[in-house]
Amino acid sequence: MATTNLNPRAESYRRSWVIEWLTTVDHKKIGIMYIVNSFLFFFAAGILALVIRSELAIPGLQFLDESTYNQAFTMHGTIMIFLFVVPVLAGFANYIVPLMLGAPDMAFPRINALSFWMLPLGGLLIFSGYLFGGAAAEGWTGYAPLSSNADKFSAGVGTDLWIMGLVFVGTSSILGSVNFITTIFKMRAPGMTIFRMPIFVWTVLVTAILILLATPVLTAGLIALFIDRNYGGSFFDPAAGGNPILWQHLFWFFGHPEVYIVILPAMGVVSEILPVFSRKPLFGYRAFVYATIGIGLLSWSVWAHHMFTTGRVFLPFFAFMTALIAVPTGVKMFNWMATMWRGSITFATPMLFAIGFITMFLIGGISGVILSSPPIDFHLQDTYFVVAHLHYVFFGGSVFGVFAATYFWFPKMFGRRLNEKLGKTHFWIHFIGFNLTFFPMHSLGILGMPRRIADYSPDAGWTIYNLMSTAGAFMIAVSIVPFLINVVATLINGERVGDDPWEANTLEWATTSPPPPYNFDTLPPIRSERPVFDLRHKHDAEQLAIEGTPIGTGERP
Amino acid sequence: MRRTVAANRWRMALRAGLLFAVAMLLGGCLVPREPATTQAETTFSLYILILVMAGIVFVGVEGFIVFSVFRYRRRDDRLPEQIHGNNRIEVIWTIIPTVIVLIIFVFSMGALGTVQAKSPNPAVTVEVDAFQWQWTFRYRDDDNDPNNDYSVTGSAQQPPVMTLPVGQPIRLVLHSLDVIHSFYVPQFLIKEDVVPVPEGTADNELEFTIERAGTYSGQCAEFCGTGHANMAFSIQAMEQADYDAWIAAARAGESPPPAPPPADATVIELNAKNIAFDTDRIEVPAGKPFIIRFTNQEAVPHNVGIYSGGTELFQGENITGPDTTVDYQVPALEVGEYDFLCTIHPTMNGTLVAQ
Numbered sequence: 001m002a003t004t005n006l007n008p009r010a011e012s013y014r015r016s017w018v019i020e021w022l023t024t025v026d027h028k029k030i031g032i033m034y035i036v037n038s039f040l041f042f043f044a045a046g047i048l049a050l051v052i053r054s055e056l057a058i059p060g061l062q063f064l065d066e067s068t069y070n071q072a073f074t075m076h077g078t079i080m081i082f083l084f085v086v087p088v089l090a091g092f093a094n095y096i097v098p099l100m101l102g103a104p105d106m107a108f109p110r111i112n113a114l115s116f117w118m119l120p121l122g123g124l125l126i127f128s129g130y131l132f133g134g135a136a137a138e139g140w141t142g143y144a145p146l147s148s149n150a151d152k153f154s155a156g157v158g159t160d161l162w163i164m165g166l167v168f169v170g171t172s173s174i175l176g177s178v179n180f181i182t183t184i185f186k187m188r189a190p191g192m193t194i195f196r197m198p199i200f201v202w203t204v205l206v207t208a209i210l211i212l213l214a215t216p217v218l219t220a221g222l223i224a225l226f227i228d229r230n231y232g233g234s235f236f237d238p239a240a241g242g243n244p245i246l247w248q249h250l251f252w253f254f255g256h257p258e259v260y261i262v263i264l265p266a267m268g269v270v271s272e273i274l275p276v277f278s279r280k281p282l283f284g285y286r287a288f289v290y291a292t293i294g295i296g297l298l299s300w301s302v303w304a305h306h307m308f309t310t311g312r313v314f315l316p317f318f319a320f321m322t323a324l325i326a327v328p329t330g331v332k333m334f335n336w337m338a339t340m341w342r343g344s345i346t347f348a349t350p351m352l353f354a355i356g357f358i359t360m361f362l363i364g365g366i367s368g369v370i371l372s373s374p375p376i377d378f379h380l381q382d383t384y385f386v387v388a389h390l391h392y393v394f395f396g397g398s399v400f401g402v403f404a405a406t407y408f409w410f411p412k413m414f415g416r417r418l419n420e421k422l423g424k425t426h427f428w429i430h431f432i433g434f435n436l437t438f439f440p441m442h443s444l445g446i447l448g449m450p451r452r453i454a455d456y457s458p459d460a461g462w463t464i465y466n467l468m469s470t471a472g473a474f475m476i477a478v479s480i481v482p483f484l485i486n487v488v489a490t491l492i493n494g495e496r497v498g499d500d501p502w503e504a505n506t507l508e509w510a511t512t513s514p515p516p517p518y519n520f521d522t523l524p525p526i527r528s529e530r531p532v533f534d535l536r537h538k539h540d541a542e543q544l545a546i547e548g549t550p551i552g553t554g555e556r557p
Numbered sequence: 558m559r560r561t562v563a564a565n566r567w568r569m570a571l572r573a574g575l576l577f578a579v580a581m582l583l584g585g586c587l588v589p590r591e592p593a594t595t596q597a598e599t600t601f602s603l604y605i606l607i608l609v610m611a612g613i614v615f616v617g618v619e620g621f622i623v624f625s626v627f628r629y630r631r632r633d634d635r636l637p638e639q640i641h642g643n644n645r646i647e648v649i650w651t652i653i654p655t656v657i658v659l660i661i662f663v664f665s666m667g668a669l670g671t672v673q674a675k676s677p678n679p680a681v682t683v684e685v686d687a688f689q690w691q692w693t694f695r696y697r698d699d700d701n702d703p704n705n706d707y708s709v710t711g712s713a714q715q716p717p718v719m720t721l722p723v724g725q726p727i728r729l730v731l732h733s734l735d736v737i738h739s740f741y742v743p744q745f746l747i748k749e750d751v752v753p754v755p756e757g758t759a760d761n762e763l764e765f766t767i768e769r770a771g772t773y774s775g776q777c778a779e780f781c782g783t784g785h786a787n788m789a790f791s792i793q794a795m796e797q798a799d800y801d802a803w804i805a806a807a808r809a810g811e812s813p814p815p816a817p818p819p820a821d822a823t824v825i826e827l828n829a830k831n832i833a834f835d836t837d838r839i840e841v842p843a844g845k846p847f848i849i850r851f852t853n854q855e856a857v858p859h860n861v862g863i864y865s866g867g868t869e870l871f872q873g874e875n876i877t878g879p880d881t882t883v884d885y886q887v888p889a890l891e892v893g894e895y896d897f898l899c900t901i902h903p904t905m906n907g908t909l910v911a912q
Contacts, residue, residue: 066783066784066785066786067783070780070782070783070785137783138780139780143736143737143779143780145735145736145737145753146736146737146780146781146782151831152735152831152832153689153735153736153782154782238753238754238755238758239753239755241755242755243755244736244737244752244753245752278629278637279631279636279637280637280638280639280640281639281640281641283640283641283642283643284641284642284643284647285641285642286642287642287647287651309739309748309749309750310737310750310752310761311749311750311752311761312752312761315669316666316669319662319665319666320662323658323659323661323662324655324658326654326658327651327654327655327658330650330651330653330654331647331650331651331654333618334647334650337618337621337622337625338640338646340622340625340626340629341621341625341629342629342637342638342640343625343629343637344629344630344631344632344633344635344636344637345625345626345629345630345631346630346631347626347630355622355626358622359619359622362615362618362619363615366611366614366615367611369607369611369658369661370604370607370608370611372658372661372662372665373603373607373661373662373664373665373668374665374669375599375600375603375665375668375669375672375746376600376603376604376607376665378600378672378746378747378748378749379589379600379604379743379746379747379748381748381778382739382741382748382778382779382780383778428572442587443586443587446586446587446588446589447586447589447590447743448589448590448741448743448744450741450776450777450778451780452780452785453776453785453786454785454786455786456786457774457789460774465586537636
């Protein structure tokens, strides 16, 4: 019997790198494409944010007319949520999850490529409204009947392109989630039991389940909206017996789990980084897993808190469930705090962004609890307080998590570490700019400034806070400059740092940087949630067996 | 070496601390303006209670994080004790947030009852019609005929004013003629969405009792299209006696007897539908009064005004369809070109030529 010797490191046949990247089904290349694509959309939507903030800096319409302004904030919200935060985290998950599980690739590599390529397609469809008489301008929530009646309220194909683009993006997410769930359940290396999976993998698993259950609801709603607009459907048209509130139910039944889809993987990133730079395991691994599952379950019962002021929802139930979801989130906060407590903490850039995450996400969590109280929500709903709240969650939370992940895993992806000095410069300008932009928005909301207005009265007393906010927005934009310089300079001439520069815990650090196409030549034994830590401290464990000295009390070998 | 590292850390701490202090002071207005209704008083107290609890949690957690950052920074190569968890502590810190949110929930439900309470006989009931992008406030009277109620409709130049008495329960019936709007008065600490509903479905209602005379500004809080930012209004609250005098005068002046049109006057037909006139050019004889027979074919208020540059030459009253017709009697115009427009929807406009 003949045997074939397959060398996983054998050279494949030569082809141009363009073809290679366009046709790749390697989860690492797809992950990088996800991340790069998401950052491009991040910069586009960030420019829109600067446009919005410029217009709002002082009273009066200086740069835009109202309809351009409405397009700008609609595109900003849509692109940031659907084409930056969700896919960028999916990109990191794509790259890291198979490595963390000791798997050679995702379960369905071709579906993985398909779900990536639908993203730029959907994103460009959404943006292409600008070429056809104006982009969608109904807000990222697209409330009916403003969005559903094309004859009266929202003429133009911009909104139709927005709908179809979102259907593509949603389909991409659904395919991706099936892939993640299958990979996590079926592709784990021997020894990688479910309770030894890194927390990041847990958060990606719960996120994928949320996407799988929530996104089809949005897709169905979007198609109903498309029918209403183009073929005289009356799902949401009150004049024909439809119900505009139904759209809000469909949208938020997807939209609130979406918030956790966006925040859970970022929580996972932080839960990987804090232990590494505190040199301690995550405090309360199981509690953290249960809290993640708890958030996932509760996220199905809180959607109508976006609709308190419609006068058409049962307030006590949704107020109670919304308050309750703060509990597992609080548990996670305590876990992170206890992980740092009595640790040995170093402050590399990933750690700075991770600490930035927990300090800023706390503010978003607190303002969320404030908004969960219906009488207070009656005042603050649809004001800048909500804008502040959601940015402390999405930006202070998720985006800080994204940057933490970028600095943390960059050496794994490219073998080179991003420059620490530029990284820290980026962090501090970013952190200060972020607070300067979004903290004053709390005050604006409390003083009664509604969101989504192109202009406001000079007598309202809002000008000073708006000016601060605009200054902060430009500061955030400035902070991106050292980041970009850092990425380019490091790729060209960065410090080569070997396979495990951070002395990290999880399996992705047990292979080379960057990993070979099939990820692992050999796998270390997996006996805990920190196989690479165990490998590094094997000597300690042996010493423990011989002398009975507990790990971590003696000098490092 | 070690000292400079420590000094850097302190500088970092100082920067972080300063940042928060500055953010808190500059962005420091976290308390709403003085509440103006009895309902708002309740919400205000609840808000202060929750804000204090939020402040304690904020200072406690951020304080702990900042403390850990300085106290437990890496000093040597020793591996810290590998603590994996502690069941007792984890149970305790699950219970703490549960208790906090339950307290907030219970107090919120108590306040909600007060804020949403409806009185059997409100002293004043105002029908609020919201439409792109203005408001009509219609004062309900005793004869059950909505057509002769006194009403105020705002225009882009003149936001509408809702005049109300203090110390009395006021009921608003919130009716939308097109998309979703939201009636929001920041100093009342409340908003309620104005939702278009199928025929026969109840409109949202909002009730409050104003405590102090004064002017309170408000605006639409639900994004409703291009002119969303322009849907401002104000509430003018006055003592009961002043209000009685005002509403009596307003109602008396409401229906002046229509004067008979001159027999030989030119009649111009003008129709409005889908927020547009059916023509953008009208020709009339110069030097003679004429009639614009204006038909509003939709359930959105419109009017016709005639302007020369920015100067008002004629302003017709608002009418609301479907299929309501009014004869506007326009005084004589000199030879020239003028603008005509609906002042509620300035995008509805055209040229009027007198020759």
